[in-house]
Amino acid sequence: MNAKTILQFSVGPIGAGLLSLITLPFIAWFFTVEDVGRMTMLQVVLGLAVSLFSLSMHQAYVREYHEEKDKAALLKISMMPGLILLILTTLLVLILPFSISYLLFGIDSILLTFLLFVGIFTTYLINFLAHVIRMQERGLAFSATQIAPKLFLLILISFIMLLNITAEFKVLMLMNTVAAVLSLFIFSWLTKDTLSVAVKKTIDVKLLRRMLTFSLPLVAGGIAYWGLTTMDRLFLRSLSGFEELGIYALATALASAVAVINSIFSSLWHPTLYKWVKEGVDNNKMQRVIENVVLAVAFIWSLVGLLSFILPVFLPSNYLGVEYLVVGCIAMPLFYLISEPTGAGIGITRRSSYIFIASVVALLVNAVMNYLLIPDYGASGATIASVIAFFVFFTIKTESSAMLWFSFPRFKIYIVVISYMIATIVMVLSKANIGNFYIVWIVLFLSALTLYYKRLCEAICLIKAYLIKD
Structure with missing residues (x-):
């Protein structure tokens, strides 16, 4: 495009x-x-x-x-x-x-x-x-x-x-x-x-059969993914009531603004990916996409972490806590965003059952952790459970793709996402009461830039060339 x-x-x-x-x-x-x-x-x-x-x-x-x-x-x-x-x-x-x-x-x-x-x-x-x-x-x-x-x-x-x-x-x-x-x-x-x-x-019965062969394994995976994304709300509904659910719901709704990036990328990515498949996929091109997405995720995560403190200004006083919950809630769409290019091999090879496996395992992790954490930590517990569950989903999807397609470098990816996940959990548990915590988000982003310095320079050069051309 x-x-x-x-x-x-x-x-x-x-x-x-x-x-x-x-x-x-x-x-x-x-x-x-x-x-x-x-x-x-x-x-x-x-x-x-x-x-x-x-x-x-x-x-x-x-x-x-x-x-x-x-x-x-x-x-x-x-x-x-x-x-x-x-x-x-x-x-x-x-x-x-x-x-x-x-x-x-x-x-x-x-x-x-x-x-x-x-x-x-x-x-x-x-x-x-x-x-x-x-x-x-x-x-x-x-x-x-x-x-x-x-x-x-x-x-x-x-x-x-x-x-x-x-x-x-x-x-x-x-x-x-x-x-x-x-x-x-x-x-x-x-x-x-x-x-x-x-x-x-x-x-066309033959085409219908072929499409169902591809799609039906995704149904179970889709339901499992639905459970993964809504399990926290169901547990809050039953264990904490509508008030705690309402606060958490607002945090996830605010985080959905970050999911805008996810929506844009998905809208462009899937048609482009399958065009590449038809023409012959260049592994180096795929690697560039993955690394650029990791850098984008690091930037968004740090930016929200730095600016989340301003949210209470725009909301009623009975929504206190949204400012630190939203940082955890953005982790979910961001993990999914990274998994789109890292998990591309599953769609390319038509092995959709692996998405089902990733969704079910993450769903089980989410259910257990919600059950254990929500009674004591309420919406904070639901947030932490979902963050860890989505990390599991991302990991299984990424490793499955690497096994089915080609084994792209993943060590630096895990360093970045695990570091951000730990920082997010600390922020949620401490209710954002740790002094000067904003420094953590700056350090994490600078670390991600250092790890992907070569890709950053390439991106800057491309932007400069595009601006000069125009």
């Missing part, structure tokens, strides 16, 4: 991240901590729905996109199995003799149950349509789809202040659902040419 395309793909995640940073204080000031915790449970369920009902066919769609000429047929084959399964499951759940909304949110409400299922179907469809736009390399369209849900939600939440609407969870969930539905209309319009053709296509 050229610089223009990269910029177009970057506008959406960056804009969405900025809108999230604006929206979060609105939610924190207008709604209770418990309602923020309930909103987290909604996100947990929506994440599970995508992991389970998609059957990971969106990943198979990405994997086969450059191999198949009929893109519309490929999309229909990707979407139909999971959509049928979702419809059947919805009908089954609706006849069960208990309240889904009470189980999840502690509120017995038919409206909440209805909004929940509307959100699940909307999220399912958006997931596939976003991959269509992404694989077509329509950067501005992709960016629009990233910004739209956040912008709609911010506009709807502003009505609370303008119209003096009662700030309760039903209102918050209604606004979230309406924003998602409006976003789906935009996605559908942007992909209308592909969708209109896809509806008329017949199912």
